[in-house]
Amino acid sequence: MRLQAKSLSFSHPGQKPIHFPDINLDAGQSLLVLGNSGSGKTTLLHLLGGLLRPKNGEIILDGVKLHELKGQRLDLFRGKNIGIVFQKPHLLAALNVRENLELAHFFGKKEGQKTIELLKELGLSDKAKSSVLTLSEGEAQRVSIARALANAPKLILADEPTSSLDDTNTEKVIQLLQNQASKIGAALIIVTHDQRVKQHIPNYIEVKAS
Numbered sequence: 001m002r003l004q005a006k007s008l009s010f011s012h013p014g015q016k017p018i019h020f021p022d023i024n025l026d027a028g029q030s031l032l033v034l035g036n037s038g039s040g041k042t043t044l045l046h047l048l049g050g051l052l053r054p055k056n057g058e059i060i061l062d063g064v065k066l067h068e069l070k071g072q073r074l075d076l077f078r079g080k081n082i083g084i085v086f087q088k089p090h091l092l093a094a095l096n097v098r099e100n101l102e103l104a105h106f107f108g109k110k111e112g113q114k115t116i117e118l119l120k121e122l123g124l125s126d127k128a129k130s131s132v133l134t135l136s137e138g139e140a141q142r143v144s145i146a147r148a149l150a151n152a153p154k155l156i157l158a159d160e161p162t163s164s165l166d167d168t169n170t171e172k173v174i175q176l177l178q179n180q181a182s183k184i185g186a187a188l189i190i191v192t193h194d195q196r197v198k199q200h201i202p203n204y205i206e207v208k209a210s
């Protein structure tokens with residue numbers, strides 16, 4: 001598995017174009033995306049996750065040109081191959097913890113990782129049947145990480161996954177993401193402002209507003 005992003009740029013409506021540094025990342029490798037507020041870090045993550053289409057440049061994941069996929073083919077490719085941890089957990093309130101994870105299997109049309117095992121590894125075994133409305137912020141964050149990992153994706157994208165966590169939980173979440181990435185052979189990209197994360201992942205790119 002290899003991720004390559006070349007000569008990427010994107011413009012939000014009415015905004016100046018943002019030009020992004022190139023990325024070459026192999027399975028098992030981790031990369032931080034750093035940059036000032038508003039520089040375009042989340043935009044880059046959304047491009048890499050196929051949620052936005054680049055204005056120029058290309059994104060190749062495991063030999064597939066992601067920037068050329070559309071509609072159902074893009075949704076299915078994303079569901080099978082890309083796990084995204086968003087800034088906010090975005091869990092479905094009508095479903096319990098386990099069902100939120102199983103939804104990822106449904107959309108990816110893939111068996112993926114066993115839900116119960118994954119919850120155990122994330123210290124959430126006793127929450128499987130809990131309503132997501134009863135979770136603490138840190139627990140909800142871990143459930144959203146579990147959901148992103150449920151399909152054993154080739155690429156894990158995490159947007160500020162530690163911004164609301166204390167030092168101990170920050171370290172746990174980063175280790176968890178790295179351990180899971182190496183277990184399933186995925187590449188890991190983390191967008192962060194958080195100086196604490198740099199101690200754990202030395203490889204980084206910086207996004208700069210033009």
Ligand SMILES: Nc1ncnc2c1ncn2[C@@H]1O[C@H](COP(=O)(O)OP(=O)(O)OP(=O)(O)O)[C@@H](O)[C@H]1O
Pocket residue numbers: 012013015035036037038039040041042043044193
């Ligand atoms: N939907 C949108 N429409 C117009 N402009 C947008 C939209 N989304 C983001 N932008 C603008 O694009 C730029 C980059 O936004 P982005 O969210 O990628 O930055 P960021 O580096 O992730 O910021 P932060 O660290 O504050 O989360 C900002 O100037 C932002 O205002």
